[in-house]
Amino acid sequence: MKAKNCSWPVIFVTFLISCSWFEKPENHDPVQKIDAKTIRVAKEALDNLKITKAENKDFPDLLSLMGKISVTEDRTTIVPARVAGRMEAIYFASGEHVNQGQILATMFSPDFIAAREEYLLSLKQANQKESAGDPSDFANLAQMARKKLETMGLNSEDIGNLAGASADDSKKFLLNVRAPRSGVLIQKSAVLGNLQNLGDTLFIIGDLSKVWFSGDLYPEDLPKVYVGQKVFINAVGVNVPLYGKVSFISPLVDPNTRSIKIRASMENPNKALKMDEYVQGNVVLAEKTTLVVPTDAIVRTPEGPVMFKRVAHLPKTLVDPSDAKKLEIDESMDFQLVTVSVGKEQSGMSSILTGLQAGDEVVSEGSWLLNSALNSAKQ
Secondary structure, eight states, X not given: XXXXXXXXXXHHHHHHHHTTXXXXXXXOOSEEEOSSSEEEEOGGGGGGOEEEEOEEEEOXXXXXXXXXXXXXXXXXXXEEOSSOEEEEEEOOOTTOEEXXXXXXXXXXXXXHHHHHHHHHHXXXXXXXXXXXXXXXXXXXXXXXXXXXXXXXXXXXXHHHHHHHOOTTOGGGGXXXXXXXXXXXXXXXXXXXXXXXXXXOEEXXXXXXXXXXXXXXXXXXXXXXXXXXXXXXXXXXXXXXXXXXXXXXXXXXXXXXXXXXXXXXXXXXXXXXXXXXXXXXXXXXXXXXXXXXXXXXXXXXXXXXXXXXXXXXXXXXXXXXXXXXXOEEEOOOEEEEEXXXXXXXXXXXXXXXXXXOOTTOEEEEESXXXXXXXXXXXXX
């Protein structure tokens, strides 16, 4: 009996391979070069890119200048010493926010004690005469004594508490220094234990809900700027620009910097702009609309600025041999290298003069990756 020939399965498999029954896997590189200026990015690699549409937007001509934020003079209030005396307690420090009517400090003042006793005595006598049905001038004297206390800074609550103070209450001899308005303590001159004279500045309170931007303008730019012109600032932590208008142009030139001071008043929502903060202001010279893209979308090359624009390509359809009805759609994207002319840049956006149209989709993040891949493919 002859032995069986066991080599026929090997021959059969070799035949199948030679007949291409098993196809080689297709190239699935995440980035593929299509032609000299076009590159294809696979679906799994698209997460590394950000695509943005080129749009026509307001893109004004701007004059940028550095400046400083300060409190407007009409929103600054001095808290003076209304009597001579000694600082007994101070409850707030510079930079803290205070509300109108809050006690900032207390003072010991002989003048206040004398005015207090005068008021209480005249009030007592006026009440006695009124109870006896004997009208007199004590009521007028009590009213005059009350006015004296009010000029020392006492409010109705303070005056009402004078009569009810117990004999052993040491605080009844202390004068409360209250905040005349809400705001930030931009200056604290009061020192604990210090003797203050009448009229001395104890605190300065500023309301930062509206501020001044004071910028330095060079003489050659002076003809471009006028009172009432729009100004905006991009503040840290604020998503939208803060707008104001030029309210003052100095007639003097700074002898040291040879610059001219201009001032713009602007609202300051949420107190985003801080006092004495250095910021860049932008004076709007002319309003216009132009095609803009994110500046990060532009790739600077020796040949000039370029961008990667998304272009259409026919999706590749693969038919599964086991099921002719099942389709797998290629979800990759094609991007073409285009040369552009770039205009002005501001606030992270750049105007595009030529090379793009409104609605074109461009790679705004990751374009340098595509440029590197395209250059590598050329080598």
